[in-house]
Amino acid sequence: NCIYLYFLFTVKKNEVECLIRIFHSLVERADVRLDNIGLDRNAFQVIPHRIFGMTDDVLMNRVFFAFDKDNDNLINVKEWVKGLSVFLRGTFEEKLKFCFEVYYLNGDSYISREKIFDMLKNSLHQQSPEEETDEGVTELVDITLKNMDYDNDGKLSFEDFEKAVKEDRLLLEVFGPCLPEAKVQHQQAKNPSPSSFNTIHYSVPS
Template identity: 30%
Template sequence: MGIQGMELFAIGVVVILFVAVLKQFGILEPMSMEDSSDSDLELSTVRHQPEGLEQLQAQTKFTKKELQSLYRGFKNECPSGLVDEETFKTIYSQFFPQGDATTYAHFLFNAFDVDRNGSIRFEDFVIGLSVLLRGSVTEKLNWAFNLYDINKDGYITKEEMLAIMKSIYDMMGRYTYPTVRDDAPSEHVEKFFQKMDRNRDGVVTIDEFIETCQKDENIMSSMQLFENVI
């Protein structure tokens, strides 16, 4: 997989893996009639109860039935109503038994944990998923930028990009052909900054990131691939 391919993968992998996770745990299965009682998204036995259905419909681009289906799958796997980081890492490790998905899962978990409390609520999960699957190109790129911006200061540094790229190579490297060289992540980061750091100040801003991605046909194609998976 070449440099351009890894750049495309780095942005598109989030959606690919979440679709895989959803299907693995039956979250995308059709809703049966007896499940209609979940329409208000209430579950008295869980520790965290999500917001009302109407509010989540307003915050996402999912229909009522889609939200019901997503919630049933979520609560079946997470009866507490919350997903902690270790559970998140365990889910991802199942898809990459020959690689190490731990670090990438950590970065991805932080991108979904919007209130930084160490857990992902159903609301966090479904709002993020809505952006990835149904959002506009700009919304998806904003989400991807947030993933790369590890310390959430509004800039992507070379150190942050290298950490993300190393985590992706750790997770996928054994599946690539030819075998990935040890210096491949660093090479990718240099090419990334040559392309995106327009004013050469050593960091990439959200404006630089979005502008560059929007001019890349491969990245734009990846943004459209998973809009109809649910």
């Protein structure tokens, strides 16, 4: 019941119940620790890949840790419902905070120059594996910081990121896609039922 109340204003009660059923179905098919039931990285990454078409393994690893709030390397049912509520019905503010968390990932709440470099290099590699160079990526980092680092401290705070994204919403996923595409998100949000997740059921190791 506390889970239902916690997410009442984001996801409807019947949708929460459905997500919980899906969670337990996935756990039953995955090889998890009996002392702390949840989805590990391998089991979890099937969902963004198969259902939401998100295939960047580097970013999906970061998404996993953004879901995993207690840092135990497993996504429990509360983390599962909360994370998917942002995926399926999140407000712009929730998505903004989620993306920033994915990008700074277990750091000091800043996106450093080094992290920007790594993420942009990975993003470019996904698009054109043979064309990116360190020099070209460094130039993009400089351009990014020039346009987003409002306090000129050489890194991006949440305040920097929020201001830049609110001025240009296309910057929301500037360092790589970490949210489902709008059309896929809309489709799943309309019907987050077990049948809509059936493709997962056969993909999780048993």
